Amino acid sequence: MFFTYLRRELRRRRKAALVVASGLALGIALVIVVNSVSSGMNQAQGKVLESLYGLGTDLTVTKAQERPADGAQPQRPRFEFQGKDEGEEQSSDRLMVQGFQTLADSTVATVAGQPGVDRAVGGLSLVNLKINGEFARGRIQRGQTQQGPPGAETGGNGSGIGGGSGGGSGPGDTVTGGGAAFDVDSFTLYGTDVTAPDLGPLTTSTVSQGRTFETTETDAAVAVVDSAYAQEKDLAVGDELTVKNVAFEIVGIATADRGQAAAQVYLPLKRAQTLSASAAEITTIYVKATDSTRIDAVKTAIQKNVTGTTVTTSADLAQTVSGSLDTAADLASNVGKWLSYAVLLAAVLVAGLLTSSAVTRRVREFGTLKALGWKSGRVTRQVVGEALVNGFIGGALGIAIGLAGAYAVTAVSPTLTAELGSTGGMFGGGGGGGRGGMVFGGGPAGTAAGKTVDIALTAPVSVTTVGLAVLLALGGGLVAGAFGAWRASRLRPADALRRVE
Amino acid sequence: MYELIGVTKQYRRGQERVDALAGVDLTLAQGDRLVIQGPTGGGKSTLLQMLGGLDRPTSGRVLLDGTDLAALPERKLTAVRGQNIGFVFQSFNLIPTLTAQENVETALVPLGVKPAERRSRAAEALESVGLGERSGHLPSELSGGQQQRVAIARALVKRPKVLLADEPTGNLDESMRDEIVELLEGLWKEHGLTFVMVTHDSAIARRAPRLATIRKGRITIKENPRAATPDRASAPVPGTASDPVEA
Numbered sequence: 001m002f003f004t005y006l007r008r009e010l011r012r013r014r015k016a017a018l019v020v021a022s023g024l025a026l027g028i029a030l031v032i033v034v035n036s037v038s039s040g041m042n043q044a045q046g047k048v049l050e051s052l053y054g055l056g057t058d059l060t061v062t063k064a065q066e067r068p069a070d071g072a073q074p075q076r077p078r079f080e081f082q083g084k085d086e087g088e089e090q091s092s093d094r095l096m097v098q099g100f101q102t103l104a105d106s107t108v109a110t111v112a113g114q115p116g117v118d119r120a121v122g123g124l125s126l127v128n129l130k131i132n133g134e135f136a137r138g139r140i141q142r143g144q145t146q147q148g149p150p151g152a153e154t155g156g157n158g159s160g161i162g163g164g165s166g167g168g169s170g171p172g173d174t175v176t177g178g179g180a181a182f183d184v185d186s187f188t189l190y191g192t193d194v195t196a197p198d199l200g201p202l203t204t205s206t207v208s209q210g211r212t213f214e215t216t217e218t219d220a221a222v223a224v225v226d227s228a229y230a231q232e233k234d235l236a237v238g239d240e241l242t243v244k245n246v247a248f249e250i251v252g253i254a255t256a257d258r259g260q261a262a263a264q265v266y267l268p269l270k271r272a273q274t275l276s277a278s279a280a281e282i283t284t285i286y287v288k289a290t291d292s293t294r295i296d297a298v299k300t301a302i303q304k305n306v307t308g309t310t311v312t313t314s315a316d317l318a319q320t321v322s323g324s325l326d327t328a329a330d331l332a333s334n335v336g337k338w339l340s341y342a343v344l345l346a347a348v349l350v351a352g353l354l355t356s357s358a359v360t361r362r363v364r365e366f367g368t369l370k371a372l373g374w375k376s377g378r379v380t381r382q383v384v385g386e387a388l389v390n391g392f393i394g395g396a397l398g399i400a401i402g403l404a405g406a407y408a409v410t411a412v413s414p415t416l417t418a419e420l421g422s423t424g425g426m427f428g429g430g431g432g433g434g435r436g437g438m439v440f441g442g443g444p445a446g447t448a449a450g451k452t453v454d455i456a457l458t459a460p461v462s463v464t465t466v467g468l469a470v471l472l473a474l475g476g477g478l479v480a481g482a483f484g485a486w487r488a489s490r491l492r493p494a495d496a497l498r499r500v501e
Numbered sequence: 502m503y504e505l506i507g508v509t510k511q512y513r514r515g516q517e518r519v520d521a522l523a524g525v526d527l528t529l530a531q532g533d534r535l536v537i538q539g540p541t542g543g544g545k546s547t548l549l550q551m552l553g554g555l556d557r558p559t560s561g562r563v564l565l566d567g568t569d570l571a572a573l574p575e576r577k578l579t580a581v582r583g584q585n586i587g588f589v590f591q592s593f594n595l596i597p598t599l600t601a602q603e604n605v606e607t608a609l610v611p612l613g614v615k616p617a618e619r620r621s622r623a624a625e626a627l628e629s630v631g632l633g634e635r636s637g638h639l640p641s642e643l644s645g646g647q648q649q650r651v652a653i654a655r656a657l658v659k660r661p662k663v664l665l666a667d668e669p670t671g672n673l674d675e676s677m678r679d680e681i682v683e684l685l686e687g688l689w690k691e692h693g694l695t696f697v698m699v700t701h702d703s704a705i706a707r708r709a710p711r712l713a714t715i716r717k718g719r720i721t722i723k724e725n726p727r728a729a730t731p732d733r734a735s736a737p738v739p740g741t742a743s744d745p746v747e748a
Contacts, residue, residue, distance in 0.1 A: 001603070001610050001619075008598035368594040371555055372655070373583020373611035375576065494556035497590070 006385050013358060017390050020351040024394025024476050025401060027344030028469045032402025034340045035468070036459035037409055044455045046314075047257075048418040056199050058295050059313040061111055061120075061285040061302060063101040091132040095244050095276045098125035098188070102281035103309065105273075110306050111285050116298035118290040121199050122282035124191035124272045125263065128243060131184050138178025187229060189243065190263035191272025191282075194218055200286050201262035202254065210237035210252035219270045223248040227255040229264035241265065244275045344472060347394070351480030355387050359484040366488050367496020376489040383485040384478065391477015399469050402461070409459035418453045502662070502695050503529035503552060508561035510547050510718075521547040522558065523718035531662070534689055534696045536709035544715045545699045546667055552697055553586050553665045554578045565663075583611035587656030587694075589685075591668035593648040595640040601627060601651045602636035608655045626654035630684060646677035650684065657688060664689070666698040670705065678702070 010017050105122050112120040190201045194213035197203075202212065208227060213220075223241050230236065230253050240247045248267065256262075273279050289298045299311045359366070366379050510522040521544045529535060537545045550556040551563050554570045563570040565585070570578060587608075588594075595604045605623035614622070627636050630650040632643075640648050649669060656664055666685065670678040682705055689696040698705070706712055712723045 001606060001616075004603060005596070005599065012598045364592075364594060365596055368588075368590070368596070369607065370579065371553070371582060371588050372608050373579055374607075375579050375611065378610070492556070494550045497550075497555070497594075 002382065002385065005382060006389060009382075009386055010389060016354050016358065017393070020347075020354055020387075020390040020480065021394035021397060023347030023350050024344070024391055024473055025397035027340060027347040027476070028395055028398025028473055029401035029405060030340035030343050031472060032399065032461060032465055032469050033405040033409070033459065034337055035465045036402075036406040036461045037457070038337070039460055039462065039465070040409070040458045043460065044416060044457055045418070047455055048453045056203060056288055057286045058289040058292060059287045059299055059302075059311055061103070061107070061287060061306065061309045061311050062283060063103050064308050064310045065101070089132065089134050091130070093244060094129045095189070096127050096129065097276060097278055097281070098127050098283060102278060102283055103285065105280045105282045107306060107309070108282065108285050111287060111302055114298065114301045114305055116289050116291065116294050116301060118288045119196065119199060120285050120287045121193040121196040122269065123193065123201050123284045123286060124269055124276070124278060124281065125201075125283045126189040126191065126272060126276050126278075127186060128189055128265075129184070129186045131182050133180060133182030135180045136178050138175040141174050141176060142172070187265060188263040189265045189267055189272060191269040191276075192266050194268050199288055201284075202266055204262050205254035205256045207252045208255045210250070212252050212254075213266075213268060218268055219274075220268055221246065221248050221271065222251045222268065224252040224254050224266040225250050226261040226264045226266075227253050228261070243267070246271075246275060344476065348476040348479050351387070351390060351394075351476065352483050355383070355390075355480050355484035356487060358386075359383060359487050362488075363491060363496045366491050367493045370491065370493040371497065379491075380485040380489045383488045384481040387481020387484065388474060388477045391473045391475075391480065394476065395470055395473020398473060399466060402469065406459035406461045409457065413456040413458060415454050416457050418455060502531045502533070502566060503527065504562075504564040505551065506562045506564070508548075508551055508558045508563060510544070510551065510556070511559045520718045522551070522715075525551075525561070525715075525718070525720045527713070527720060527722070529695055529697070531695055532693045533711065534709055535698070535711045535713055536706045537697065537699045537713045537715060538701065538703075538706050539715035544718045544720075548713075548715060548720070549665050549667050549697065549699050552663070553588060554582050579611070583608075584659070585662045587659065587661040587664045589649070589652050589656050589664065589666040589669045591671040593640070593645075593652045593672070595648055595651055595655075597640055600637050600639055601632060601643065601647075601654075604640070604651055605655045605658050608659050612659060622658055623654070626658035627651070629657070629688075630654045644677070645673050646680055649673065649677075649681050653681070653684060653688070657692065660692070661694070663695045663697070666696070668699055668701065670700065670702060678705075682708070 102124075103122075108120050108122040111117060192200050192202050192213070194217050195215045197212055197215065202224065205226065207224065210224075212224060213222065223243075225235050225241065230250075235241060235250055235253075237250055237253060239250050241250055242248070243265070248271075254261065254266070267275070269282070273281060287298070287302070289295050295313050295315070299313055302309065302311045369379055370376070505525055505527040508522050508525040508527075509520065512519040512521055525544075525548060527548075537548060539545050547556065551558055551570075554563075554565075554573070557571050561571070565581065568581070570581065573581065595601075596607065599607070602620070602623050605626050606619045609619045609622060624633065624636060627633050630653055632647060632650050632654065635643060635647060640651070643651065649672075653669075656666075664685075669685065670681050673681060685696070685698070686708070688694070698709070700706060707725065710725055712725055714721050714723070
């Protein structure tokens, strides 16, 4: 009888049932879409951060920025070219520590010993800068009034690329020709701890050709090259790559999972330290915490116990994310969330009012049933049952619409751009690049350049989200039915019959 | 069977106190048939509600087989209604979404009767009121007389001791009225029920062996020697609804 009565009643009031179910459906669909998009945002942010951090890294430790002594200039690369005969080639091949700030590699063990730290590995970020070229002397042509000896020449002042503007000559003399032509080749390198392949800079990339380092290759002359750099330089597995006159065999080509790679060339840490004359020095420590929920505590412990370091967590890094990804994440977490809950609340209120109004219309019906001996509980169950079915229908519709919405978002996959601002002590990815980018005057550590990452937005729907939707639907139905049921339960049959007769 | 002792019922209508029943004493034996008449607002329906356990008196006792309905907790009072008392209302009070058969079954739900038995008893009750073939129809598909027959079947399907009818012919035309009165009298005779009916219809009232008139909450009972007895129950209803009956 319960189900027969319920079914017939819902069919009789199908318009009202449809309004209630639709309202709940809209609210629930919004909750699902907003939750799933929000989850997609989080995933996108996680991927963006992962592209900097590498998989499995919870925080990084770098040397804290030091104030230069009074009057001292910030450290920057300096090149000196000597005057040589015209046409004679001059070159410089520098392998420099990125940012000039290093930590002793013993710091790795200190960090690893901090509470909450599972593992820690070191890495050395380097920049290789090759400058190669020659100077051409300018020629002086004497003026009319002050002729110099024939063939007199003077060199450019060497103070700037592009040649000087004369010198050592009298009024009316002119200098023609002269100047300098230099090729600049720059690429970034990362010395990685080959004994920990699952932690460190190389985890931001996937080896697409060849292999990664073997754990025994701590001092081997082998290299893994980023695919973009390999393509640019026409490098392949098995080729040789020369760094500071040392030949390295390319054993693998790595492709950055997204955005730019951490470096263009990866070497075993020990080799990188030797080449850059940075023995026992590192730039970054990659730390994995024992418990991902206690990262802040680990950060505090390291900051307290390992002085002179800057500790950066993914949360710190997340604060530097801007661009459309950040805007969309803000929208999803603020406007979207409150909008969906407001719609749901309005739907529940409307459902409650409609249920209550239905009870008012059915006073005689419920009074009659009570006169026939139906207990209040049975009448209440009937009202609540109807409201629950409305909630269930609304929930099913809402889940279907919500899943369709989430699927549509994933199918369209709008591209969001994440701009990562510079953070103190963070490594700056590819840096100068290999297209002749100059790194003269490269700033100290802590001014790592911002990075832009495009990422496709997805809207994954978790079981938890669907569970939440079901709970909201049934809860909404219950809340909507509760008031009506309460009124129905309090009806006295004599009053109910008297009111309408 | 029924014994009402000093039953009063007072309502508040704004600031005014209304004495719907003012010290009613009444005794009814098993199988008695009583018709209640009186002016509108005189307390007829209130008395019927006291008898049916739908309302509680302000004071006094309403004894049904020795049990004071006025003192019973709501749960037990509901059970008494479900088991012993059948109601027939002026407006039929059928559930509009349920078929005739299902409406009759609603009276068996509180008794915990199994669905199969419910169905067969409901079908039997509908047969007894001549609506066996209309069991699958919704109330809206039935005439007024047919709807009242369904309501009567619903009242009787649980085999109650008491049948209480509040203006059962009030919404019916004359021919339907006769049909329903004859049906009720026939069933009263057949089942030996205690039957109390409220009516404005003097023609129906004249057929009752006992007439009660309520005015301003006070009851007077009059025996009617010319009334229909169980033997004469199927005789046509004389007169019209406008004939007054002296209390």
